[in-house]
Amino acid sequence: MNNESIAINRTMHEEKVTERFLDAPDELSFADLFRVFTPQLVAFFRTRGCGTGLAEDLAQEVMLTVHLKASQLRERKLFRAWLFKIARNALSHYYRKLAAQVETVDLGDIADRLAASHMPAATPAFEFRRWTAFLNSREQELMRLRFIEQWEYHEIAAAHALPIGTELWSVYNAQKKLAPYLKTRLNHNRQAA
Helix, strand or coil: CCHHHHHHHHHHHHHHHHHHHHHCCCHHHHHHHHHHHHHHHHHHHHCCCCCHHHHHHHHHHHHHHHHHHHHHCCCHHHHHHHHHHHHHHHHHHHHHHHHHCCCCCCHHHHHHHHHHCCCCCCCHHHHHHHHHHHCCHHHHHHHHHHHHCCCCHHHHHHHHCCCHHHHHHHHHHHHHHHHHHHHHHHHHHHHHC
C-alpha cells in the first residue's frame, strides 16, 4: 500500500463513520466518530501551540459541540470543514478568554513589601512608584506615562506604535491590579483619622 491508497482508505473510513453518526446519532456512532476525529483535533491544536492537556480539552469541547449541533449541519459532505471550523472557533474563544483575564496581586505580599519600606514618600509620584512596583515593567511604564507624565492615550499609543484601544485596555488592567490595595489603604487611612 502506498501513501495515496492509505489516504483514500482513511477518507472513506471517515466518511462512513460520519454518515453513520449523522444518520443515527447514538452513543455507539458518536464513540466511533470520537475515535476517528479526536486525534486529528488534538494534532490540529498542538500544531497551533497548545500543550497536550489543553489540546485534549479543546478537542473534547469540539466533539461535544459536534454531538450537540450535528442536526444543524446542512451539507453532509462539508462535515470535516464544519468540524474544523468549530475547532478554530474554540481556539479563538480560548485565546479571547485568556486575553481578558487579569493577573491578581496578593495583598499580603503588598502589605509586607510596603511595611518593609519605612521611608515616607516625598511626593505622590514616589508613592505612586512604590505602588506600581507590583506591576510588570510594561504596565509600570504605561502608568508612569499616563498618570505621572500625563500623556494622552493617543500619545502613548503613537509612542508604542500600538492601537489606542490596546493601551486603554492595558492601563485599565493595571488599575484593576492595584485597586484592591488602594481601597485597603484608603480604608486604613480613614479608620486612623
